[in-house]
Amino acid sequence: MPNKPIFPTPQDAEAAFYEALERADLEGMMAVWAEDEEIVCIHPGGPRLVGYASIREAWRRMFDGGARLQVRLSQPTTVQGPLAAATTVIEHISVRNDESVRAPLVATNVYVRGALGWRMVLHHASLTPPDTGAETPRKTLH
Numbered sequence: 001m002p003n004k005p006i007f008p009t010p011q012d013a014e015a016a017f018y019e020a021l022e023r024a025d026l027e028g029m030m031a032v033w034a035e036d037e038e039i040v041c042i043h044p045g046g047p048r049l050v051g052y053a054s055i056r057e058a059w060r061r062m063f064d065g066g067a068r069l070q071v072r073l074s075q076p077t078t079v080q081g082p083l084a085a086a087t088t089v090i091e092h093i094s095v096r097n098d099e100s101v102r103a104p105l106v107a108t109n110v111y112v113r114g115a116l117g118w119r120m121v122l123h124h125a126s127l128t129p130p131d132t133g134a135e136t137p138r139k140t141l142h
Contacts, residue, residue, distance in 0.1 A: 004031050004116060005031055005117075006116055006117040007032070007117040007118040007119070008117055008118070009118060010078070010080060010085035010087065010111040010113075010118045011078075012117075012118065013032050013111050013117070013118040013119060013120060014087060014109060014111070016028065016031065016032050017029070017032045017109065017120060017123070018071050018073065020032065021069060021071060022068070022069055022070060022071055024062075024063040024067075024068060024069075025063075026056070026059055026060055026063055029059050029063075030052075030055075030056050030059070032119065032120050033052065033055060033056075033119060033120050033121075034052075034112060034114070034119035034120065034121050035052050035119075036052065036121065037050070037051045037052065038050070038051075038121070039051065039052060039055060039120070039121045039122065040055075040121070040122045040123075040124070041055045041058065041122070041123045041124075042123070042124040042125065042126070043058065043062075043125060044105055044125050044126050044127055045126075045127070046058075067095045067096075067098075068095065068096040068097075069093055069094070069095060069096070070093070070094045070095075070096055071091055071092070071093050072091075072092040073089045073090065073091060073092070074089065074090045074092065074104075075088075075089065075090045076088070076089045077089075082113070083112060083113045084110065084111065084112050084113070085110070085111045085113075085118070086108065086109070086110045086111075087108070087109045087110075087111075088106065088107065088108050088109075089106075089107050089109075090104045090105070090106060090107075090128070091104060091105040091106075091107050091125060092104045093105060103127055103128055104128050105125045105126065105127060105128065106125065106126055106127075106128050107123065107124065107125040107126075108122065108123075108124045108125075109122065109123050110122035
């Protein structure tokens with residue numbers, strides 16, 4: 001994409017990611033991603049996709065499926081340094097014109113800062129556990 005947008009903050013890149021997801025906009029989606037063979041995307045229940053070409057193909061297949069998604073985000077957290085940022089969110093995703101209730105997803109997005117601003121290098125989304133109530137403190141590291 002010759003005229004890729006520059007995302008001045010990781011929050012700008014994150015907003016563009018979710019806007020492209022709702023619009024089923026492949027070019028907009030891939031404009032958010034770093035053009036690197038080490039980028040990783042894991043969709044709920046899906047395999048680990050590594051590299052720009054495989055991630056682009058997975059988004060293309062998803063968008064070609066025709067479902068138009070609506071995404072509402074909640075419980076955002078961000079850890080940011082000068083060259084990297086990681087966000088976690090709860091994704092409440094619904095399909096337009098479909099009243100089915102879907103379980104929310106937990107997503108982690110990682111961005112790095114380069115010459116063209118902030119770009120996504122990791123998106124990992126998974127189903128939430130059955131009990132999504134208040135978190136209980138754990139006494140283990142993992």
